[in-house]
Amino acid sequence: MIFKSLTSRVLLIASLLFSTMAMYGQGVAKGDDKAGKTLFQNNCASCHNKNMKSDLTGPALGGVEERWAAYPRTDLYKWVRNSQSMINSHPRGKELWAKWQPTVMNSFNGLSDQDIENILAYIQCMYDGSCDPAAAAAAAGGVAGGTTKPKSNTTLFILLAGILGVFAVVLARILSNLKYMLAVKEGQAAQRQSLKQILLSKSVIAFALFAAVVLGGYTTVNQAISLGRQQGYQPDQPIKFSHTTHAGVHKIDCNYCHDSARRSKHSSIPAGNTCMNCHRAIKVGSKYGTAELTKIFASVGYDPKADKYIENYENLSEDDIKSTFTAWIEDNAIQAGKSPDAAVKEGGLQWDAIKEALTDAKTGDKKIQGPIEWVRIHNLPDHVYFNHAQHVSVGKVVCQTCHGKVEEMDVLQQHAPLSMGWCINCHRQTEVKFADNGYYNSYYEKFHKELQEGKRKKVTVEDIGGLECQKCHY
Numbered sequence: 001m002i003f004k005s006l007t008s009r010v011l012l013i014a015s016l017l018f019s020t021m022a023m024y025g026q027g028v029a030k031g032d033d034k035a036g037k038t039l040f041q042n043n044c045a046s047c048h049n050k051n052m053k054s055d056l057t058g059p060a061l062g063g064v065e066e067r068w069a070a071y072p073r074t075d076l077y078k079w080v081r082n083s084q085s086m087i088n089s090h091p092r093g094k095e096l097w098a099k100w101q102p103t104v105m106n107s108f109n110g111l112s113d114q115d116i117e118n119i120l121a122y123i124q125c126m127y128d129g130s131c132d133p134a135a136a137a138a139a140a141g142g143v144a145g146g147t148t149k150p151k152s153n154t155t156l157f158i159l160l161a162g163i164l165g166v167f168a169v170v171l172a173r174i175l176s177n178l179k180y181m182l183a184v185k186e187g188q189a190a191q192r193q194s195l196k197q198i199l200l201s202k203s204v205i206a207f208a209l210f211a212a213v214v215l216g217g218y219t220t221v222n223q224a225i226s227l228g229r230q231q232g233y234q235p236d237q238p239i240k241f242s243h244t245t246h247a248g249v250h251k252i253d254c255n256y257c258h259d260s261a262r263r264s265k266h267s268s269i270p271a272g273n274t275c276m277n278c279h280r281a282i283k284v285g286s287k288y289g290t291a292e293l294t295k296i297f298a299s300v301g302y303d304p305k306a307d308k309y310i311e312n313y314e315n316l317s318e319d320d321i322k323s324t325f326t327a328w329i330e331d332n333a334i335q336a337g338k339s340p341d342a343a344v345k346e347g348g349l350q351w352d353a354i355k356e357a358l359t360d361a362k363t364g365d366k367k368i369q370g371p372i373e374w375v376r377i378h379n380l381p382d383h384v385y386f387n388h389a390q391h392v393s394v395g396k397v398v399c400q401t402c403h404g405k406v407e408e409m410d411v412l413q414q415h416a417p418l419s420m421g422w423c424i425n426c427h428r429q430t431e432v433k434f435a436d437n438g439y440y441n442s443y444y445e446k447f448h449k450e451l452q453e454g455k456r457k458k459v460t461v462e463d464i465g466g467l468e469c470q471k472c473h474y
Contacts, residue, residue: 108429234411290332358372
């Protein structure tokens with residue numbers, strides 16, 4: 001065992017050595033981590049964690065050179081430039097795709113071999129801590145998941161405002177004394193102004209109004225920029241719906257429940273009837289039993305015990321509805337081995353939870369016979385136009401690109417910042433697929449010609465107008 005371990009390490013080191021020698025023999029210089037930092041931030045940081053140790057939309061990049069050491073260095077270059085061309089033919093490509101599908105890595109055909117080496121150098125120094133400590137801390141800091149929290153400048157602004165306020169009072173005092181001394185020198189009757197008179201003078205009041213306008217403007221703009229940007233927001237929902245169970249374990253396609261995402265501007269919340277397509281057969285949950293699924297049955301008026309929808313459900317009293325569903329809960333509790341008394345208690349507790357989940361928390365209106373009011377998580381400002389169908393059906397953008405690995409989220413949260421800069425970076429990096437697209441053949445003949453002549457390596461969303469203001473702010 002020891003011999004095998006030593007042999008594998010020797011082979012690994014030899015592979016790294018030979019690949020490095022071959023790389024430098026081809027005229028590629030040793031990577032520059034400082035240049036790589038900028039390249040990483042502009043190309044990789046939107047999907048890969050900056051600490052190089054934790055997964056994000058893409059895998060943690062720390063140790064990437066060792067994981068590719070068994071293959072020629074050029075294979076790693078090819079992977080960075082166009083990973084999708086290797087997922088069916090390259091052993092390492094197959095392995096990565098099997099783990100991370102359907103998340104598609106962006107293509108970076110514009111990066112040279114030297115650019116990639118610079119990025120790799122930055123990844124390695126961040127991973128092993130050899131980068132500049134201050135720069136490393138700034139790049140890798142933040143919450144789990146790779147988001148870096150910007151430092152707040154509120155304290156600094158308050159301090160500067162206080163200093164300016166004191167300076168303004170001192171200056172006003174000096175001006176008052178100078179006026180007094182000038183009046184005395186000219187033989188005029190004069191009186192020194194008190195501090196109260198100075199503070200109530202026109203100049204001080206004008207300065208205070210100016211400061212209030214500046215502060216108000218800053219606060220308004222700052223709040224407007226932050227509108228809807230609640231990255232990491234993870235509210236509790238009226239029903240404990242687990243994306244891990246549905247999208248992860250059972251591999252249910254996102255577009256099955258969120259059907260309108262592929263044909264509409266909005267990705268609407270699925271109605272209770274969509275849930276019933278499966279849960280008319282699956283009536284007891286694997287984790288919560290009857291507790292959560294009965295909430296769905298109550299909202300749509302379905303009697304799971306009789307296996308039919310309840311007639312005239314909207315006109316039934318709360319007591320009638322309660323008796324229907326508590327009977328169902330109690331029967332399942334007894335089948336699970338509980339005593340009749342314990343089953344009755346279980347029915348009462350679950351019914352209270354059903355009423356709480358299907359009651360409007362703000363108004364107190366009971367909506368047992370009606371749609372489930374899910375808590376909205378993603379919310380763009382009204383002046384922003386975003387079309388799901390354009391991205392899902394035309395652009396073939398996978399849901400995880402914007403929403404993260406929802407198949408691993410028991411409680412859904414906002415993954416991306418949804419900021420203007422985040423969207424623009426995606427449009428700058430995302431390559432447009434021209435193949436078999438008649439529209440692009442007709443309207444972008446110039447790009448086709450440049451691609452054929454080798455003058456252009458790729459066409460991005462930016463090239464076809466993806467950064468025009470009117471595209472998102474019509």
